Amino acid sequence: MLLQQTIETLKQLRLGGMVKALELQLEMPDSQSLPFEERLGLMVDCQLTWQSDKRLQTRLRSAQLFERATIEDFDFKGSRNIERSSLLSLANCDWLRAHQNVLIDGATGVGKSYLACALAQKACREGFTAQYLRCSKLFEDLSIARADGSYHRRLAELARKDLLVLDDFGRTPLTMPERKDLLEIIEDRYDRRSLIITSQLPTDNWHDAIVDPTIADALLDRVIHNSHKISLKGESRRKTKGKQLKLVG
Numbered sequence: 238m239l240l241q242q243t244i245e246t247l248k249q250l251r252l253g254g255m256v257k258a259l260e261l262q263l264e265m266p267d268s269q270s271l272p273f274e275e276r277l278g279l280m281v282d283c284q285l286t287w288q289s290d291k292r293l294q295t296r297l298r299s300a301q302l303f304e305r306a307t308i309e310d311f312d313f314k315g316s317r318n319i320e321r322s323s324l325l326s327l328a329n330c331d332w333l334r335a336h337q338n339v340l341i342d343g344a345t346g347v348g349k350s351y352l353a354c355a356l357a358q359k360a361c362r363e364g365f366t367a368q369y370l371r372c373s374k375l376f377e378d379l380s381i382a383r384a385d386g387s388y389h390r391r392l393a394e395l396a397r398k399d400l401l402v403l404d405d406f407g408r409t410p411l412t413m414p415e416r417k418d419l420l421e422i423i424e425d426r427y428d429r430r431s432l433i434i435t436s437q438l439p440t441d442n443w444h445d446a447i448v449d450p451t452i453a454d455a456l457l458d459r460v461i462h463n464s465h466k467i468s469l470k471g472e473s474r475r476k477t478k479g480k481q482l483k484l485v486g
Contacts, residue, residue, distance in 0.1 A: 254287025255280045293361060300367040303404065306355035312348070318470040319352075327356060327465060330363045333400060338432040338460055342439050343469030349435040352469065353402050356433060365399035372406045376415045383414075396425040406436040407446035416452045427459045440466060 240263075247256045258280040262268040268276065308328045327339065339356060341349045357367040370378075382391040395401060401422070411419065426432060438446055440461060447453035 252284055253291075254284035257287065258283035296361040296364075296366055297358070300357055300361055300369055302354040302357055302367075302369045302402075303371075304351050304354040306351045306358060308355045308359050311352065311355055318343075319467055323467075324352075328359050330360055330365065332465060333360055333363075333365055333431045336426075336428050336431055336463075338434070338464040339467065340440055340460070340464045341433065341435045341467045341469060342437065345437055347469045347471055349437075349469055350404050352467070353404060353433045353435050357400055357402050360400050366397070367400040367402065368395065368398045369402040369404065371404045373408070375403065376418060379418045380414065392421055392425065395422060396430065398430065400431050400433065401426065402433045402435075404435050406434050407438040407443060410446055410448050413449070416447060416449055416456075419447075420452055420456055423456055423459050428463075432460065434460070439468065 244256055244259065247253075247259070261283075262276060262279070271279075308324065311324060332339065339353075341352055343349050354369060357369060360367050379388065379391060382388040423432070436443065436446075443457060444450070444453045447456060
């Protein structure tokens with residue numbers, strides 16, 4: 238009875254890791270022979286791991302990543318045009334600590350979004366906060382926010398994220414409000430936070446997508462020169478999946 242009360246108290250204190258460790262010890266008779274200090278130490282270690290996992294899951298939910306992608310599962314086959322060593326270098330997240338950016342271009346389906354989400358997922362595992370947004374959805378959200386008075390609050394929320402993933406940039410030329418929105422976002426992050434931007438357009442053509450030469454110069458000057466550039470090549474991942482399904486069928 239006393240033990241059950243202790244477990245309930247631990248739950249009230251939100252010490253779920255210690256609860257799991259205690260229940261595991263009760264299921265393992267050999268653990269009863271361990272000194273009290275050692276059993277307590279195991280419970281504390283389990284609590285730390287539990288808290289770390291819980292914080293990670295919170296960061297991942299908040300990031301709203303488009304794909305369940307990991308660096309470890311990235312497919313280097315099919316001439317993706319990126320060396321394993323280069324990707325592993327990005328995986329250590331030093332570029333995030335230095336407030337640098339990653340720019341990814343390539344044809345549709347080649348894996349740009351997957352790679353962006355894999356890098357963001359690794360960032361979350363390293364303790365950074367992240368947010369994934371398709372550019373079209375971002376501009377739509379900001380247009381609504383401008384109308385309902387929450388525009389500056391929304392920009393502030395984005396500015397607080399350690400990493401912002403802007404997916405599918407330049408699909409259509411930017412309108413004037415979209416150019417201003419993007420400039421606000423990039424100015425807020427310059428030398429403070431990091432960006433991942435994906436696009437079907439090579440970075441040399443981004444100037445045309447922004448349309449206004451003055452704003453384009455301002456935007457690209459803050460992004461291009463402080464970035465790691467990746468140009469993916471190869472067969473569409475969707476086409477590859479289709480082949481695999483046919484083989485299975």
